[in-house]
Amino acid sequence: MFTVLLEKTVDGQRYIDWLVSGLGWTLALAFFGWWIAFAIGVVVGIGRTVQNPFLRALARLYVEIFRNIPVLVQMFLWYFVLPELLPTTMGDWIKQIPPPWGTFLPALWCLGLYTAARIAEQVRAGIEALPRGQDEAAAALGLSGYLAYRHIILPQALRLIVPSLTSEVMGIYKNTSVALTIGVMELTAQARQISDATFQTFAAFGAATLIYLALALIAYQTMMLIDKAVRIPGTAPGREAGGSDFDAVKLESPVPNGMEVVK
């Protein structure tokens, strides 16, 4: 069934090379996008819980905007709209970024900021799930707000939310496929290109599907390992005998209302 992938393409490669290059872009988007998302998400999530009402409102605004606009629309905003709104010279400079990067960078940025809003909500849930006593003890020890977050609150909250972050990891690698709409040749785009070139749609989409499945398994297992490694001793372990039950962990995470489902 998959033998067609070994045939030569018009440009002298084999079709499987197209898939591999697509996989590369998918992984690059997911991996770097994740770190952008994580960095911003933690900051915004903290912002949701601080005393300062102005910062809290700002963080809330960020989350509402980036979570309530579909990721595809955000993709178009970054790619088509932003260069037009910037001063002409800057906009032109952005439009002249050479081919793979001209679409890759907006896609990366878009995925990062979109996922950050979702991570921020998880971080907030993690912080709010901690007993008030932790805050109060930190204050009693004379720790400043910064030190309390740095040494008491964040280390606990971040470890608490590892299971719920699993679904965000799964979310970002699946959302990389949205980048094909602005022309990033990632995995799904390559699968479609192969299907168009060879009419072997089963083989092309089948191969892509298997790769995505493998990625899902790897992402899931990695997060399980991380959870096991950093779990706070004495807290309830996630159900380990879940089998292929991807979301048992997330749904039974210690974070209340962390049951949101991501695509």
Place this chain on the structure above:
Amino acid sequence: MNSLDFSIVVQAWPYLWSGLLFSLSLTAAAFLVGMFLGTLFALVQHFELRILSQLVRSYVALMRSIPLILVLFWFFFLVPIVLGHLSGNGRPVPVGATYTAFITFGLFEAAYYSEIIRVGLRAVNKGQFEACQALALSTFDTYRHVVLPQVFRVASPIILSQTIILFQDTSLVYVLSLTDLLGAASKLAQLNGRLVEMYLAVAVVYLMIGCAASQFVASLRRKYAIAGARR
């Protein structure tokens, strides 16, 4: 930077409105089909029906592991072939992108709803089942009148959050060149070249609907919890 002219959006509004109506009807249809099938899938897994529950589990895991766009491409390709086989003559039946979108979203969302309901089913107190037995309710009546109503009620905020995400995801029918809200904006933008105004307007519409809906869900979450139930 050209000066922005949002009067173009006002002119285009009837067309955008028809696109929005398509997005909403796709959401509603996918919600109904998805909830119906999702409940069936969840029950199949709950009763641990032998082969069927394995099949359903694999289906759910598969749908949740691959991107919706790829699923749309798959169905766009597969649905005509499957229908051809079902109709008996084996020739692919062209069904068009619109029906494909409705079928895909219904079947795809079923996987997500079924996970929510499956977890909800596990959360129902064992005493409820025992009480039903004591009342001599049949299995069907137990689930129809006692268990499922509680599951739907407890899970309603999550089901609704999922539906908000579903509404946003309907924008992905763009890849099938359908005229949903985003598709309408994009088609007009290609005609009149005002893509900045068009895409910004669409973003604002999505933002307003999304914010209103998530406010509604949040108020529901507070108000609608079963009294005394730990949530």
